[in-house]
Amino acid sequence: MISIVICSADQADLSSVSENIRRTVGIPHEIIAIDNRTARRGICDVYNEGAKRARFDLVCFMHEDIEIRTADWGNVVAGIFGRDPEIGVVGVAGGGYKSLSPSGWYQLEFHSEERSYQNVLQGYKYNEKEEIHAYHNPRNEALSRVVCVDGLWICTRREIALRFPFDGQVLTGFHGYDLDFCLSVFPHYKIMVTYDVLMKHDSEGNFNKQWLDNILKLHRKWSYALPLTTSVMRGNEMYDIEKRSFKILIEQMIRWKYSYLQIQTMLWHSAKTKQMRRKVIFKAFLHLLKLRLHILPIPDGQRI
Incomplete structure (x- = not known):
C-alpha cells in the first residue's frame, strides 16, 4: 500500500x-x-x-x-x-x-x-x-x-x-x-x-x-559534508571536477549579475568542506580575482 x-x-x-x-x-x-x-x-x-x-x-x-x-x-x-x-x-x-x-x-x-x-x-x-x-x-x-x-x-x-x-x-x-x-x-x-x-x-x-538562489541556500547548509560520491574517485579526479565546476559556476554567476561579494560569500561557505582539500577554493578565488582585475576576459563583457 x-x-x-x-x-x-x-x-x-x-x-x-x-x-x-x-x-x-x-x-x-x-x-x-x-x-x-x-x-x-x-x-x-x-x-x-x-x-x-x-x-x-x-x-x-x-x-x-x-x-x-x-x-x-x-x-x-x-x-x-x-x-x-x-x-x-x-x-x-x-x-x-x-x-x-x-x-x-x-x-x-x-x-x-x-x-x-x-x-x-x-x-x-x-x-x-x-x-x-x-x-x-x-x-x-x-x-x-x-x-x-x-x-x-x-x-x-x-x-x-x-x-x-x-x-x-x-x-x-x-x-x-x-x-x-x-x-x-x-x-x-x-x-x-x-x-x-x-x-x-x-x-x-x-x-x-x-x-540558483535556492541552490546557494542549500549549499550554505550542506557544504561541510560535500562532495559526496557513491563510487571510488581516483587520483585528482575529485579535485579536477570541483576546480572545473567552480570556474563555470563563477562565470555563470557573473552573467546573472551576482555581485563580487555574493560570489565571494559562496566561496567562503564552500570552504567549510571537511571532505577535500581547500586548495580548490583558493583556486576558485584566484579565478574570480583574475576576472575582477580583468586579467581574464569576463563572460559576455559583464562587470563585477
Missing part, C-alpha cells in the same frame, strides 16, 4: 495524473493532493503536511505533470523496499556524485558515468525540443546507488519522511527540496534509482537565477 502526495497547482494536470495513478499503480493506495494554487506555500511545507497525513508505510512524492507508463508500478516500489530494509529512497533519475560546487543533482561538468542514472521520457516546456528517452544505466543494473534523486518522483518510507522532514525554513520555494531531503537521508539509508518504472515528465525544469 502506498500514499501518493502531490503539490497541486493545476486542476487539469491533477485530474489527469490522478486517473493515470488509478490505472497504473496496481496496489491499494491513496492520493493526497494538496491544492496550492492560491496559498502558493513552499513545496517543503506541502510535502511535510502530506507525509503527516499519509496512512500507509510507503510514501511517493510526485509532480502532477507526469504520466506513468509502467503497469503495477506500486508493486515494483513495494518490492524494492521490501527486499532491502537499508533502502530509504527510490527515484527514476539521480546522480552518483554531488559536488561541493553549488549545483543540482546532475553535474554536467563531471565527465563520468557517475553524473547521471535515469530512465525518463523527458518532455520540454521551456525549450523547443522533441521528447527524448533519457536512459542512462552504465552498469546495466536493476537498481543503481546514488547520492541524490530528482524530485519529479521520490518514493520513501513514511517513517523516513517524518524523521527527515523537508526543510521549509531554508527552502521556502520550489527548488532544492529533493537534494536537501536526500542529503539528510544519505548517511543513514541507501538512495537508489530504479529502471523498472518508466514515466513521461512534461517539464525539464527551469534552471534560472531563482533556482
Whole structure:
C-alpha cells in the first residue's frame, strides 16, 4: 500500500495524473493532493503536511505533470523496499556524485558515468525540443546507488519522511527540496534509482537565477559534508571536477549579475568542506580575482 502526495497547482494536470495513478499503480493506495494554487506555500511545507497525513508505510512524492507508463508500478516500489530494509529512497533519475560546487543533482561538468542514472521520457516546456528517452544505466543494473534523486518522483518510507522532514525554513520555494531531503537521508539509508518504472515528465525544469538562489541556500547548509560520491574517485579526479565546476559556476554567476561579494560569500561557505582539500577554493578565488582585475576576459563583457 502506498500514499501518493502531490503539490497541486493545476486542476487539469491533477485530474489527469490522478486517473493515470488509478490505472497504473496496481496496489491499494491513496492520493493526497494538496491544492496550492492560491496559498502558493513552499513545496517543503506541502510535502511535510502530506507525509503527516499519509496512512500507509510507503510514501511517493510526485509532480502532477507526469504520466506513468509502467503497469503495477506500486508493486515494483513495494518490492524494492521490501527486499532491502537499508533502502530509504527510490527515484527514476539521480546522480552518483554531488559536488561541493553549488549545483543540482546532475553535474554536467563531471565527465563520468557517475553524473547521471535515469530512465525518463523527458518532455520540454521551456525549450523547443522533441521528447527524448533519457536512459542512462552504465552498469546495466536493476537498481543503481546514488547520492541524490530528482524530485519529479521520490518514493520513501513514511517513517523516513517524518524523521527527515523537508526543510521549509531554508527552502521556502520550489527548488532544492529533493537534494536537501536526500542529503539528510544519505548517511543513514541507501538512495537508489530504479529502471523498472518508466514515466513521461512534461517539464525539464527551469534552471534560472531563482533556482540558483535556492541552490546557494542549500549549499550554505550542506557544504561541510560535500562532495559526496557513491563510487571510488581516483587520483585528482575529485579535485579536477570541483576546480572545473567552480570556474563555470563563477562565470555563470557573473552573467546573472551576482555581485563580487555574493560570489565571494559562496566561496567562503564552500570552504567549510571537511571532505577535500581547500586548495580548490583558493583556486576558485584566484579565478574570480583574475576576472575582477580583468586579467581574464569576463563572460559576455559583464562587470563585477
